[in-house]
Amino acid sequence: MAQRKTLRSDLAWATPDRIFVKGYDLCEDLLGSLSLGDMAFLEMMDRRPTAEESNVFNAMALTLVEHGLTPSAIATRMTLAGAPEAMQAAVAAGLCGLGSVFVGSMEAAARVLQQALPSSQASCDIDMQAREIVTTHIAEKKTISGIGHHFHKPADPRAQKLFDIARANGLSGRYVALMQSIAREAEKQLGKSLPVNATGAIAALASELGMPWNIVRGVGVISRAIGLVGHIREELKNPLAREIKTRAEEEASSHRR
Amino acid sequence: MAQRKTLRSDLAWATPDRIFVKGYDLCEDLLGSLSLGDMAFLEMMDRRPTAEESNVFNAMALTLVEHGLTPSAIATRMTLAGAPEAMQAAVAAGLCGLGSVFVGSMEAAARVLQQALPSSQASCDIDMQAREIVTTHIAEKKTISGIGHHFHKPADPRAQKLFDIARANGLSGRYVALMQSIAREAEKQLGKSLPVNATGAIAALASELGMPWNIVRGVGVISRAIGLVGHIREELKNPLAREIKTRAEEEASSHRR
Amino acid sequence: MAQRKTLRSDLAWATPDRIFVKGYDLCEDLLGSLSLGDMAFLEMMDRRPTAEESNVFNAMALTLVEHGLTPSAIATRMTLAGAPEAMQAAVAAGLCGLGSVFVGSMEAAARVLQQALPSSQASCDIDMQAREIVTTHIAEKKTISGIGHHFHKPADPRAQKLFDIARANGLSGRYVALMQSIAREAEKQLGKSLPVNATGAIAALASELGMPWNIVRGVGVISRAIGLVGHIREELKNPLAREIKTRAEEEASSHRR
């Protein structure tokens, strides 16, 4: 048998009378003093947020909680209709769709920002970076994540608000500047209105907070888990799933009957 | 075709320049002023919490975020090992296990409490109710949810802390009293130590907040979604899944080779 | 540290040049000679089926593969719309809804049959058993699983066909008789047409095959996994998810705009 890797996790451990989470005594240090949003920050960043970071992180996460009858909300409601005894599986079904099309775009945007501006790098010409990013994306026929919106025009009100909150908390730095510069540059090169959207703003703020791009999608997953529970609550009071299904089924098979 | 039910949802809607969530203007009323925990309360309860309700709800939800390498955390890590490009599915896999054994017990406890003490009912003898509940459960050979713990002895420190927080916020009422009375009565009838555990305390506090028992499990789902993202973060930095799997696989098939 | 349980699994193991599955050499004994349906039987029953058992099992499983735009098919399509790069998660989302309302009913029916007629029991009065089952369910206000259908009237054509196949293969025994007797008795006691439906027939046939009731739902899970891949194929060619979602979303929020 090969040499074994030792298993080690630092998230939680317990004694009969105490529970430790991320090095804090759960009952003494966290319960009653830490908010759920700040706990999410602690889980994702390995430290408690400052007051300013908390303001920015909570706003980012809140943005994504509730978008009405999205595909993932409908998946959750359909699942609840079949398995009302397993609410957790209904939330799971909804989360499964948070892929490249919706929530994944903020991961893509954060990756671009963080690869252009590694934290080790002291300074650089932001606008030149933006130009290069936009030029490369266009040349490779790739979508530029984080800009443009099919419905919120001329600007995404959430992006502007999130940037305001970041600035008010002293957390509007070079990632915000780069995201905004990318939008301006894309508008210039492509000749149409492409303001920063909500996922672009969240990608920029997550980067300002020092969150690695490969866990940024987690903010969206947490937020939507909250929103999907809201949909379950509404579906339990006023079920829509069967009606949506019956209409779709009847129309889709009407050419055969 | 039969008469159709009209679809109606009141969670969110938007105009090109504004987004409304639960009747609030997302950018004006919520972003920057509401915390993520209070947003979860709004989604689950259809109203913003008071300061006292916020304290209690955030503490309840925080309790369940992180328990270390639970079965659901291991399911999440195993899933990430196979599909690192789909973090959302890894969280979904972990949530699927929040059923009757772990998180579901708080739903069961809340149901007992709320069915014993409907909100319409002005007063009653709490201890008599507790006695009847315990007697019935024992006669029907059913587990009494919300009491006892295999590891945290003689008491679950989280339950005591949660009850303290409820009292300090003026939210320790008859559901807390009933939960505590059930524990005392069960100890008496069964002749062993069975203090209220964390899920029992959460069930009692959720009931004090007016949360219907059939969505109480949602608090656990939200909390564990946060914790599972924490496990993803740690697994990305220090992967354990393959080592756990290799050891299990080798031992489990060693009798055949 | 407490004494450890030894891990042991007998499903598969391998050497560098051979792979064993359920005790068979995968390449020598199974590939090219066993069909996928018979492999499913082997996984669920721990032995290869006889020709007759294979006929019955394949027919049972086939019945559940495709039902058109069911709630779980819609959940799968919605998930694919958000995460087209993770088809496996789209199937997973659809499976999550195979709970008590749809596929779970065959588990419930199989449980009733097998608890009434344990395999150890040599003989009994089938009709008396049926009468007792129906009487008890009605007294306890419980649904009798496996009978009646809201659309397939006066009889479910699948049930009749499955019973024919079982008889033609010498596998129509006392579980089939009991299921049919339950339907007759329920019709008598409740005074309406309640023929055995597809899930009732599958529950009876699974019991004839010796399949324990607590894994009967697995037949449905396997079948629907196949069907959900069919929906993914169609959704990739002719997407419906966004249209269904857009209509639902617009109607559901129209009272607010």
Next chain:
Amino acid sequence: MAQRKTLRSDLAWATPDRIFVKGYDLCEDLLGSLSLGDMAFLEMMDRRPTAEESNVFNAMALTLVEHGLTPSAIATRMTLAGAPEAMQAAVAAGLCGLGSVFVGSMEAAARVLQQALPSSQASCDIDMQAREIVTTHIAEKKTISGIGHHFHKPADPRAQKLFDIARANGLSGRYVALMQSIAREAEKQLGKSLPVNATGAIAALASELGMPWNIVRGVGVISRAIGLVGHIREELKNPLAREIKTRAEEEASSHRR
């Protein structure tokens, strides 16, 4: 409101006394005559297989059913431990991990094969195509999917068997030739043993059957759904999940206690 797309699906429809699946009468044409594997072919390919196609498809699908305690099998078992009442969610949790690392590799290999040899193209130099594919992958530092195996050396016995079955059924054509040529070329350019593995062989056979690369992963999803039900069956009889979890948890937190 914009012009609406009409919903249309051709998978299934029903009248009160008949059910149609993919244009066939379920009871008359399919039940009792079509096997489950051939039904999967019908769902994925929109037609019934020939006898030769059936042989190849069933063998392909069978190969992936059971691999022992894989990460996805462990995820399924962990989920069952928490939610034994929701077996469907346990299978779903296991499927969530069938991503890029394991099952996804056959999608990647099929894509390479089908993009190199479009069905419209009458003839070409297979070896030249293989050389170009290998050269390009090496230059771009990309993994070549479908070749090499960490454990099955010097060759993967499943690949050889699958190729034998394809040839015996007259379905070993230019995709098989290209896959084998890629392996030879990679061995030459990289100077090490890199025979075609099981996923490479499946990708080649799926391409011979005319299956579009973007649904090839579906074969793996179906197969593993079957295998995961097998793991549920074994876990119900001989539970391993808690033991695996307890050991991992104790070791992982031992440095803190």
